[in-house]
Amino acid sequence: MKELxxxxxxxxxxxxxxxxxxxxxxxxxxxxxxxxxxxxxLEKVLAEIxxxxxxxxxxxxxxxxxxxxxxxxxxSDQDVREAMFCLLDANSEIASNDVQVSVNKGNVILEGTVDxxxxxxxxxxxxxxxxxxxxxxxxxxxIPKKNISDEDITKNLIKSMQNSVRIEAHKVDVKVEGGxxxxxxxxxxxxxxxxxxxxVKLTKGVIDIKDNLKWILQYNTT
Numbered sequence: 001m002k003e004l005x006x007x008x009x010x011x012x013x014x015x016x017x018x019x020x021x022x023x024x025x026x027x028x029x030x031x032x033x034x035x036x037x038x039x040x041x042l043e044k045v046l047a048e049i050x051x052x053x054x055x056x057x058x059x060x061x062x063x064x065x066x067x068x069x070x071x072x073x074x075x076s077d078q079d080v081r082e083a084m085f086c087l088l089d090a091n092s093e094i095a096s097n098d099v100q101v102s103v104n105k106g107n108v109i110l111e112g113t114v115d116x117x118x119x120x121x122x123x124x125x126x127x128x129x130x131x132x133x134x135x136x137x138x139x140x141x142x143i144p145k146k147n148i149s150d151e152d153i154t155k156n157l158i159k160s161m162q163n164s165v166r167i168e169a170h171k172v173d174v175k176v177e178g179g180x181x182x183x184x185x186x187x188x189x190x191x192x193x194x195x196x197x198x199x200v201k202l203t204k205g206v207i208d209i210k211d212n213l214k215w216i217l218q219y220n221t222t
Contacts, residue, residue, distance in 0.1 A: 015050055030058040033063060041135065047062070109139060113140065114141075153181070166192055167192055171187055183211055189215060
């Protein structure tokens, strides 16, 4: 387990957007637990994502707290809500009147409907970047404009991966049920993982993703 803890520490250290110095890591039965504190909600999310990608880790318990550092005043809930709608209004791809935002002591709940998975993800990412956000509950529903069968979604995904120079498509197992895509397999790099996820997010008809992908962490031993 110490080796897995070291691999996680190395991943967090590698990501410049995360201050790993305040994060405690423990692994038991291939379940990683993260504790400590970071200064933004985005850091908390990224720490969990990086940990999930370490081969040998089956799940992550993210107990990291968000504690705002520095002397600047913490934004009020109204400030957070207004900042969220400012971002939505500036984005022509998403209609702000399709999204409802509620904030309670920095805890954000997103509701409403969009027609694509990537739009729901984009809205969540917008919220994660706003100072004052402690947690996000994304309850946005995805209702595609056109009904696309699971078989067609699967075919489109596989074809797109086969056509990508960044992906070894045979390494990715794709299953689709009710518009929910389950991904599994072990990839060769983080860039390949990113390429797979990007294709799935942009594919029409996808309403959710179950990500069981892993990628091989390579170390420079020279």
